[in-house]
Amino acid sequence: MTTVKIGGVPEHFNLAWYLTLKNGEYKKENINLRWEDYPGGTGAMNEALRTGEIDMAVILTEGIVKDIAEGNPSKVVQVFVETPLIWGVHVAAGSEFKSIEELKGKRCAISRYGSGSHLMAYINAENHNWDLDTDLNFNVIQDLDGAVNALSNGDADYFMWEKFMTKPIVDSGVFRRIGHCPTPWPCFVIAVRNEFLETHENIVKIILEIINNTTIDFKEIPSIDKMIANRYELQLDDVQEWLSLTEWSQSNVDKATINKVQQKLIKLDILSEQRPYHDIVKNV
The missing domain is CATH 3.40.190.10 (Periplasmic binding protein-like II)
Structure with missing residues (x-):
């Protein structure tokens, strides 16, 4: 075998x-x-x-x-x-941010460099005409649990992940979804x-x-x-x-x-x- x-x-x-x-x-x-x-x-x-x-x-x-x-x-x-894949753009439920545009230059939680959450942050930034050199900052959080901790503790400002997998976290009042970013392929x-x-x-x-x-x-x-x-x-x-x-x-x-x-x-x-x-x- x-x-x-x-x-x-x-x-x-x-x-x-x-x-x-x-x-x-x-x-x-x-x-x-x-x-x-x-x-x-x-x-x-x-x-x-x-x-x-x-x-x-x-x-x-x-x-x-x-x-x-x-x-x-x-x-x-x-x-x-x-x-x-429909990526949700998430912030902490109590965050001051209400729109994706307000996240320009803020700290994005990513599972690791080269991951989907990292690459899609660039796609999202381009969609909103941000400067890719100055308007993207990253905090590596490993996985979804790491993202929950980072956003809840204020160690990152937003996190992108598949919207249906994060829906229970949104429903439970931990995350708030402020937008979407589908993959172009x-x-x-x-x-x-x-x-x-x-x-x-x-x-x-x-x-x-x-x-x-x-x-x-x-x-x-x-x-x-x-x-x-x-x-x-x-x-x-x-x-x-x-x-x-x-x-x-x-x-x-x-x-x-x-x-x-x-x-x-x-x-x-x-x-x-x-x-x-x-x-x-x-x-x-």
Whole structure:
């Protein structure tokens, strides 16, 4: 049996992986798929791919594209979620800030450098015509719990995270959401370390087939909304809204999207040079 280590955020987007693991679908194909939660998000998974701690990752598109372009020895093998990620812009409930514009030059909490929360802060800043050199200041907080502490203690002024995962924190009166910032591209892709891909391409192909068979009909699973609400402690109507906005993919990322991501990161001075499509993506 081949052991494969895969990482992802412990969020509702990844429930399909849990279901296929619970059903023993990989073991039937002689694959021991070991899921590892990464609450720290994309920055932590990039590091884990580089060190060989994991073989595969379900990871934010902009984060992995940037890291591969900067030497992460991995390839994107498929889009996982086709629709954009809707980032909420959050402040502490008792904060004086009422609009995104008031956050110009303030301290932004990020899970780590190179993470989605870091990169999307630049996208948000550009959307509001801020000076990227002077109007962005960062405080590294590791994960969602760290963000709660930082905003509550006044160590940071705002924090960007997926709006449905943070909704319970908003509902409980800890955070207040003052705006949104959707990604300008499909939000999650599946990436694989080159070394693993070169020696186990057929295994990767089987894993993709299994997960795709679940995601293609994911919304049709009986009571899937209730299952998500219970497992992730979300309100049922929020889950139903999220499902209506979310589409999974069974295809690889196209050249136009990879170019768009890189060009945006270069424009924001987060990436120094554009890499060819085949350096970042592999079709299996």
